[in-house]
Amino acid sequence: MSIKHSLLVMLQQRQRYGFELREEFERSTGSTWPLNIGQVYTTLDRLERDGLVADRGTDDQGHRYYEITEAGRIEVVGWFATPVAPSTPPRNELAIKLALALSTPGVDVDAVVQTQRISTIQTMQGYVRARREADRANKAEDLSWRLVLESLIYSAEAELKWLDHCEAKMSSMAKPDPAMAAGTAALATKTTQTKASS
Amino acid sequence: MINTNKRQLLELDAVTKTYGEGATSVAALRDVSFSVDEGEFVAVMGPSGSGKSSLLALAGGLDTASSGEVYVQDTPLGKLNTNELARLRRRAVGYVFQDFNLIPTLTAVENAALPLELDGWKPAKAHRVAKNALRQVGIEHLANRFMDQLSGGQQQRVAIARAIIGERRLILADEPTGALDSVTGNGVLEVLRERADAGAAVVMVTHEPRHAGWADRVVFLKDGRIVDQTALQSDPASLLAAR
Incomplete structure (x- = not known):
């Protein structure tokens, strides 16, 4: 997540101080990615050092205001014009865990999949409820929050579909169940007999 | 929030369903026990052939268990004769099918009113109640349209209106958004969710x-058995940071 660009975007609207930037960020993303106030201040220092924001001094309440510079505005335009590039395959702990589970003797991979499935469904239930509440309130200022929730729902859905896929793949690779093999054989014999007699 | 005073509207007690006999018999459900309370919305998931649709058919009295018992609002279905079972289905159970199962020569309000009319209600009264059901699913203005004058999403809403009409508080839905795009599908889920919030028990495959x-x-089914289920959600808000 680019804190640097998020702060610049918010400063493009008007001058703001650190705490206010954090509040605004959390409001528009529904506190999905909590921002540490320390991160805000260190990022502002770096932005100032790089000439992307300028310190506009402190008001009588002690708030230190920052303003975006021309170079900062150009940086924002560039950020919106550039796709978010996944750093060569993004680290996915679940994929790593399943890969290791498959190659480690004695690990019940089906159980690993099911444990994850339950957890992801419960997470998604929370997102869906939150979105229904936001939909019902139907406030224009909540639009970004609702879209963030949709993004989380789609990610959870993708993960669940991938888990289904893993399970199906694993069961097709597994040895055929002897009972099912016997049933199939019996059915095949019956079909052959039916064909022969007709 | 878990409320222990809630009434159980559906219970399957050690239900087994076997089709066929001998070596080629297939067990669709094996010793399945589970229950659904009023106000609860349960999703049943599992791979193809895991017994999902069989479970729904047994719960709705469309099929009978080979062993075990199904209770709908505390009535054991296995103890009912054909007429009693049909009456219970009309009065207590609402079914939503994937392919809607609506009658093309009837209007929306006539389709929705059908279970009540079959139950001996006077048409005028049945239609009044059906209009109310159509209003609940947001299509009262389409009451006099025939099925070929409605979109897929609208037809599915008629099917849901038919399922929720009258006193029926157990709603069974088999892939209810199967033929619908995601926005329309969400509308259908919203209606089912609202019914559960209003006190119905909803089971959706x-x-x-x-x-x-x-x-x-x-609830997860595999090879005819319940293999797992998620806990009832009590505090979804805790999943997200305080807002």
Whole structure:
């Protein structure tokens, strides 16, 4: 997540101080990615050092205001014009865990999949409820929050579909169940007999 | 929030369903026990052939258990004769089918009123109640349209109106958004969710992970057995940082 660009975007609207930037960020993303106030201040220092924001001094309440510079505005335009590039395959702990589970003797991979499935469904239930509440309130200022929730729902859905896929793949690779093999054989014999007699 | 005073509207007690006999017999459900309370929305998931649709058919009295018992509002279905079972289905159970099962030569309000009319209600009164059901699913203005004058989503809403009409508080839905786009599908889920919030027990078979997000509980079937289920959600807000 680019804190640097998020702060610049918010400063493009008007001058703001650190705490206010954090509040605004959390409001528009529904506190999905909590921002540490320390991160805000260190990022502002770096932005100032790089000439992307300028310190506009402190008001009588002690708030230190920052303003975006021309170079900062150009940086924002560039950020919106550039796709978010996944750093060569993004680290996915679940994929790593399943890969290791498959190659480690004695690990019940089906159980690993099911444990994850339950957890992801419960997470998604929370997102869906939150979105229904936001939909019902139907406030224009909540639009970004609702879209963030949709993004989380789609990610959870993708993960669940991938888990289904893993399970199906694993069961097709597994040895055929002897009972099912016997049933199939019996059915095949019956079909052959039916064909022969007709 | 778990309320222990809630009434159980559906219970399957050690239900087994076997089709066929001898070596080629297939067990669709094996020793399945589970129950659904009023106000609860349960999603049933599992691979093809896991017994999802069999479970729904048994719960709705469309099929009979080979062993075990199904209770709908505390009535054991196995103890009912054909007429009693049909009456219970008309009065207590609402079914939503994937392919709607609506009658093309009837209007929306006539389709929705059908279970009441079959139950001996006077048409005028049945239609009044049906209009109310159509209003609840947001299509009262389409009451006099025939099925070929309605979109897929609108037809599915008629099917839901028919399922929720009258006193029926157990709603069974088999892939209810199967033929619908995602926005219309969400509308259908919203209606089912609202019914559960209003006190109905809803059981929905689905293969779509996204739909599970609408349920209070998800039951997983595999090879005719319940292999797992999620706990009832009590505090979804805790999943997200304080807002």
